Amino acid sequence: MHPLFKWxxxxxxxxxxxxxxxxxxxxxxxxxxxxxxxxxxxxxxxTFAKQLQERHVIDSANxxxxxxxxMGEGRALKTGVYRFADPTTPLDILHTVVTGQVVEYPxxxxxxxxFHEVRQALARAPHLSDDIKGQSHAQVRAALHMHxxxxxxxxxxxxxxxxxxTATSVLAxxxxxxxxVLGNDWLTRAPHLPVRTPQQALILASLIExxxxxxGERRKIGGVFVNRLRLGMRLETDPTVIFSLGKRYHGxxxxxxxxxxSPYNTYxxxxxxxxxxxxxxxxxxxxxxxxxxxxxxxxVATGRxxxxxxDTLQEQDEAIRKYELDSTAPxxxxxxxxxxxxxxxxxx
Numbered sequence: 001m002h003p004l005f006k007w008x009x010x011x012x013x014x015x016x017x018x019x020x021x022x023x024x025x026x027x028x029x030x031x032x033x034x035x036x037x038x039x040x041x042x043x044x045x046x047t048f049a050k051q052l053q054e055r056h057v058i059d060s061a062n063x064x065x066x067x068x069x070x071m072g073e074g075r076a077l078k079t080g081v082y083r084f085a086d087p088t089t090p091l092d093i094l095h096t097v098v099t100g101q102v103v104e105y106p107x108x109x110x111x112x113x114x115f116h117e118v119r120q121a122l123a124r125a126p127h128l129s130d131d132i133k134g135q136s137h138a139q140v141r142a143a144l145h146m147h148x149x150x151x152x153x154x155x156x157x158x159x160x161x162x163x164x165x166t167a168t169s170v171l172a173x174x175x176x177x178x179x180x181v182l183g184n185d186w187l188t189r190a191p192h193l194p195v196r197t198p199q200q201a202l203i204l205a206s207l208i209e210x211x212x213x214x215x216g217e218r219r220k221i222g223g224v225f226v227n228r229l230r231l232g233m234r235l236e237t238d239p240t241v242i243f244s245l246g247k248r249y250h251g252x253x254x255x256x257x258x259x260x261x262s263p264y265n266t267y268x269x270x271x272x273x274x275x276x277x278x279x280x281x282x283x284x285x286x287x288x289x290x291x292x293x294x295x296x297x298x299x300v301a302t303g304r305x306x307x308x309x310x311d312t313l314q315e316q317d318e319a320i321r322k323y324e325l326d327s328t329a330p331x332x333x334x335x336x337x338x339x340x341x342x343x344x345x346x347x348x
Contacts, residue, residue, distance in 0.1 A: 026067050026094075029087045032057040036083045036103070038163065045077050048097065057084065057093070064090055073098045081127070081163040104160040107170060111156040111281040112209050114243070118154065118279070122167040131166045143168050144175060148199060152206045152276025154178055178202075181282055189289040194229040195272075205288035206276035210239035214306055215283050222291030224299055224309065233297070235266040243277040300324065 035055055039048060045068050049061035058064050067090055068074050080102030084093060095101075107125045109118060115137075123130050132140050137150050146153065154174035161170055186198045195201045204225060211221050228235055242249045244262035258265075264273040280288075296309040298316035302323050310316040 026091045027089045029089055030057060031086045032084065032088070034083065034085045036081060038081050039077065039079050039097070041079050043077060043079060045074055048077060052093070057088075058090060064094070067091075068094055068098075078102070102162050104162055106158050106160055108158045109154060109156040109174060109279060111284065112278045113156065114278055115150040115153075118171075122170065125161075125167075125170075127163045127165075128161060128170070129164055129166045131168050132171075133167075140168075140171075144172055146175070149275035152202055152279055154279060155181060156279040156281055178280075182285055185285050185289045190291065193289065193291075194226060195288070200272060201285070201288050202280060203272045203276050205280040205284040206278050207235065207237055207239060207273075208287050209280050209284035210242075210278055211237060212307065217307060218283055218287035219290060219292040220294055220296065220309060221299065221307070222287040223294040224296050226291045227294070227297055229271070231297075232270065234268075234270050235272075237266050239277060240264045240266040240273055243273075 032055070035057060037048070037051060046061065046065050049058070049064040049068075052058045052064060053061040065074070071094065073094060076098045078097060078100035080100065082096055082101070083103050084096070105126055105128070107121065107128065109121065113121075119132065122128065123133065132143070135143075140150060141147065154171060155177035157174070157177060159170050159173055182198050182202060186201060189201070193201075195204055204222070207225060208218050208221050212218060225235060225237075238253055241253055241257055241260060241264075244260050244264045245257060248260075249257075258267045261268070263269060264277065266273065294309070295311045298310040298313065298319075299307040300310075300316065300319045300323055301307055308319045308323065310319055
């Protein structure tokens with residue numbers, strides 16, 4: 001028995017119509033085709049019933065209102081966007097609106113995205129109120145009660161929101177998710193890492209995220225970065241150059257780009273960049289705080305989606321000749337998310 005029908009059974013009987021008769025009427029299958037209704041604040045049950053009748057979902061608005069009143073739900077209509085599909089029944093429709101089963105819209109934040117890309121996704125999201133449009137980073141941070149940079153400050157995932165939700169509310173949820181995931185990894189981090197705070201771990205994770213799309217490589221790349229940080233070597237990772245260049249980057253890094261003056265350029269500066277350079281997945285966060293124990297100090301892209309790791313500069317030079325300079329080898333294509341090599345231009 002439908003929960004609403006069971007709830008109003010006594011009222012139905014007192015109303016002078018048999019329960020069986022009302023059940024047949026209220027639970028009669030309808031086939032209106034997929035239809036969506038937006039019910040703003042203040043929409044009455046009668047107004048909703050008229051919309052249902054006008055759009056040929058039900059035959060009688062009066063009968064639907066009578067059903068709602070007999071169920072004790074004459075005024076209990078929750079606002080929002082509702083979608084009904086074949087088959088449905090008057091009881092199903094009533095149950096949907098009085099319990100607030102509104103349509104939820106997905107918004108996906110992608111690992112590696114910059115905050116600029118996050119803002120673009122929020123602006124494109126249907127039925128989401130873009131309350132950060134035109135605001136400065138300082139204003140967005142204030143709205144989210146944040147002090148750290150907005151770069152990399154949100155966990156990449158698919159978030160669901162309802163009609164009229166705000167961009168700030170989605171960002172706040174993504175921020176909380178990141179703090180939870182990062183906090184758990186921080187508590188179980190490997191000992192003696194050269195990162196002193198969760199924010200530094202987040203920065204390191206963003207470099208790992210942008211270096212490779214292969215999950216099996218992330219901890220090894222984390223191990224290379226940790227080794228270089230411990231030895232005081234520059235990280236020399238191309239994603240920081242790409243981030244530094246911004247719109248100036250056009251798919252290929254030149255020697256001039258490697259010398260581009262920016263605090264994020266790890267070919268020029270030692271240590272970690274000032275902030276993360278993109279959103280970090282759970283695997284990248286884990287890799288930053290649980291890196292592989294390796295002697296490798298270098299790696300080079302193979303052009304096939306992976307990397308070759310080297311312990312010495314001599315091994316790295318040989319790998320570079322094989323994968324980047326040897327005309328008989330398959331051409332190494334620029335990776336959309338990461339670097340071509342570590343330690344090629346500036347040996348330490």
